[in-house]
Amino acid sequence: MVIQGTKLLHWNYFLALESDFEHLSRYIEFSKDNYKAYSLEMAHLLLASASEVDVVLKGICKKINLVKNPRNIDKYREIVKPVYPKLCSMKVLIPRYGLEITPWQRWKKKYKKNPNPHWWTAYNDVKHDRGNEFKKANLKNTISAITGLYVVLLYYYYDEAENGELIPSPSLLRPEGACDCTFSDSYMEFGINYLLL
Numbered sequence: 001m002v003i004q005g006t007k008l009l010h011w012n013y014f015l016a017l018e019s020d021f022e023h024l025s026r027y028i029e030f031s032k033d034n035y036k037a038y039s040l041e042m043a044h045l046l047l048a049s050a051s052e053v054d055v056v057l058k059g060i061c062k063k064i065n066l067v068k069n070p071r072n073i074d075k076y077r078e079i080v081k082p083v084y085p086k087l088c089s090m091k092v093l094i095p096r097y098g099l100e101i102t103p104w105q106r107w108k109k110k111y112k113k114n115p116n117p118h119w120w121t122a123y124n125d126v127k128h129d130r131g132n133e134f135k136k137a138n139l140k141n142t143i144s145a146i147t148g149l150y151v152v153l154l155y156y157y158y159d160e161a162e163n164g165e166l167i168p169s170p171s172l173l174r175p176e177g178a179c180d181c182t183f184s185d186s187y188m189e190f191g192i193n194y195l196l197l
Contacts (some may be wrong), residue, residue: 010056011166014153017049018170021146028139030097035140043126043137049145050123056152060084063156073116081107084155086196091176092147100176103148119144147173154194164191 024041028034057076064083070076088108092101106117122136123145150173154161169192
């Protein structure tokens, strides 16, 4: 028998990051007016969230095709996008702050120069050249990275997401529309049945 916590290791890590993210809201209002604000804590959350996105996308690729061994986001996109095209247009709401983010929307369109999300580019810039690029560890990129992680986790845990087994549910983030809340008897908590299609 797999222990719930071990089975959902990436989900539990995401919930820890979301908790840190929620704590950040005590010091900076999550508002478009503050999108350019940056800090060490936002750098931490941006780097941790985007790094986990890398791990989870690699895991999704392995679930789709055991033979391929993709090594970067461009290769992940080639494998994931055809199988889960709705991932690109999934909107994430932060109802408490009236925010709506579509973290993977650049994957939906065909950009010749850089088809990856701006927050992913910011993550790499901050990771590799923090001295010159630190301002990119801002609220907008941090929100986008954590919502981007949320979206890929729903697809990584596709069956669990659809069956309302990703428990506990996030405290701040919700997908737009495509979900239903149900009571899960096995865990004595409310779960969200995600309708990922």
